Amino acid sequence: MSTTLFDKVWDSHVVRKIKDGPDVLFIDRHLIHEVTSPVAFLGLKSRKNAVLFSERTFATADHNTPTINQHLPVEDPLSANQLKALEENSAEWGISHWGLGHQQNGIVHVVGPEYGITLPGATIVCGDSHTSTHGAFGAIAFGIGTSEVEMVLSSQCIMQPKPKKMRINVNGTLGFGVTPKDVALFIISKLTTSGATGYFVEYAGDVFRNMTMEGRMTVCNLSIEMGARGGLIAPDEKTFEYVKGRQFAPKGADWNTAMDYWKTLSTDEDATFDKELTFSASEIEPMITYGTNPGMGTGISQNIPKAEDVEGGVATYKKSLDYMGFAEGETMIGKPVDYVFIGSCTNGRIEDFRAFASIVKGRKKANNITAWLVPGSHIVEAKIKEEGLLDIFHEAGFVLREPGCSACLAMNDDKVPAGKVAVSTSNRNFEGRQGPGSRTLLASPLVAAATAVTGVVTDPRTLL
Amino acid sequence: MAYDKFEILKSTAVPLPIENVDTDQIIPARFLKATERTGFGDNLFRDWRYNSDNTPKEQFVFNNPIYKGKILVGGRNFGSGSSREHAAWAVYDYGFRCVVSSFFADIFRGNCLNIGVLPVQVSAEFLDKIFKAIESNPETELEIDLPKQTITILASGEQESFEINSYKKDNMINGFDDIDYLTKMKNEITSFAETRPF
C-alpha cells in the first residue's frame, strides 16, 4: 500500500494502538527548557516514578534568560528559580543540561538541529509549540503540554490520536525579496489560524526543495500558526549533508544504517492526503501582519482588508484592528515603528542575520528605532562574528545581544512597551505577546531590516 | 487517580463570545515563571481582567458578579497558540471544570483532557443558542452529561451531543490519566526502545 512520509514515521513509532483511543507513540528525542518542565519533574516525584531513558532528553535554558550580561547572576528571582530547577532536575536524573553561559546553550529549536539531536525519521517533542521546526529534517516533531513532558520523562511515550494528513504544494520560483518567512505567512493568511487544526502538514514542491535547511526550519516552525500539530519536509541530500558529523548524529557504521533508512523517507507517488492545497510561488510577495493573530497578514504592498472581506466575526476583527490602532483599508507601508526584533526560533539563524545585514550594510539605523538583534545560539553568534556581519551591524548602529528567546515571548526584560509598534521576525503577534499592550507586526528579516533603517514599515525590495 | 472524577456537571456558565482566544490571553507569558502548579487562576485572562495598575476592568465579564459558574463558554477556535499547559491550569484553578466552544485548538484541547477539564465542542448554532440564553438570563444553567455525551440548556431543554473518544471518556469518568496508563506499559516500552535505530 502506498503511504505518506508522515505515515511511515508515525507508524514505525507506535508501541500500542488503543481501540477508539490514542496511539501510544514512542519518542526518540525529548527537549526540555526551564519554563514547562519544573512541574513535570514535580509530578514525576510525587508519583514516585523515575526518568526511563535519560539519554533521550536534552535540556537547555532559553525562555526567560536575559540577553545581556549573561555572565552575571540572573536578577529576576523567579527566573533564577526556574533556571535552578532545570539545572537540579537535570543533574538529579543524568540529563545533559546546557544552562545559561554553557557554550551549547541557545534556543531549544535552534540548538537541537545544530548538535545533531534532530534527525530524519525521528519523533521529537518539547514543551513548546514551535517544536514543529524540527520537521524540516523529515522528523515528526510537535509541541506538548507539561503533563506530556512528565509522560515522556517517565515512559518515553505520549498518547496521541493520529492526526489527519494535509499536503501543501508551492511550485515555481520565489520572487525578488521573497523569503521562507513570507511563504509561511502567505500560507497562514490563506488558511487562517485554524485552517490546519487536526492535521499534520507535509510541504512539497520546488519552492521547499530549493530552500536551504534554515529556510525549511522557518517554514516548519510556523506550521503551528495555522493550527497544525506540525509540518514536515522529506529529507534529501541537503538534509543529510546538514546532519553529517554533528555531535549527536550517528557515526561510522551507524551512519550508513541510518542513511539506508532515511533514503526511504518520502511520500509514495500515489499516496493520498485528507486534504491537499497548491499555491504558486508567483502569488507571494514580502508579507507583513496587521492584526493580532498570524493569519492576519497581507502582501506588504496591499491594504489592510475590509471587515466584510475577511472570514469570521466582524466584531473580533474590529477588536483586533482597534488594539493595533489600525483602520480597515489602510496601507501598511509607511506606518511608524518603534522597535525591530530579529531573532527567535523562527528567524534567529545565521541566514536570517545575513539577510538583515544585506540591507543594513552601508546604511544607518533610524533614530526612532530600538533594535534587538538576538542570535538563536552561540553557534549563530560565532558565525555572525566570523562572517564579518557584526562589523556591518556596528557600523550601521546596531548591537548584538546574547542568545535566547528574548522578545519572542517577552518573559525576560526584552519587552516592547504598551502602545509601541514592533516589526518582529518571531512567530506570534497576539495581544501583549511582546509585552503588555505591545503591538507586533510579523515579517521577514528583510522587512525588519528595511524598517530598521527607515523607521517606518518599508518594502525591502526598494532597498535591495 | 490524577484528578477529580467527572460525570455530570450542572452549572451556570460564564460567556466569552470572542473568537480565536489565544493562550497568551488565557495566561500571559510573564506569569509562567512558577515551578509549581498552583495559583494560576488569579492570572487567568489577566490583561483582559485588570488594568496595568491592577484595578479590575469593569466591562470584562469575569468582573461582573452576575456571571459565574463552573463552565466557560468561548467563541470559535478557543485556545490557539502555545503549548503551555499553564493555560489549562489557569482555567482549572479559577474553578472551571468544562470549556464549551464550537472549535478548539488541538494542543489546548489535549492539555485540558490531561488535567481534568472537559472540552465540549458544539455546533456553531448551538453555541449561539447558549450565548443567547445566557444573555437573556445569566442564571441559565447548562448540564453536561459525560456518560451520555450530551450538553443541555436546562431552561429550554435544547440539547446536543458531543464527541469524545472512549479512552479519554473512561479516564475522565474515573479520574485516571495517561501517566497511570503508561506506567503499566513499562516492559512493553523498554523492549520497543531496543528496536529503535537511534
Ligand code: SF4
Ligand atoms: S523563540 Fe519563541 S517560539 Fe521559539 S522556543 Fe523560544 S519562546 Fe518558543
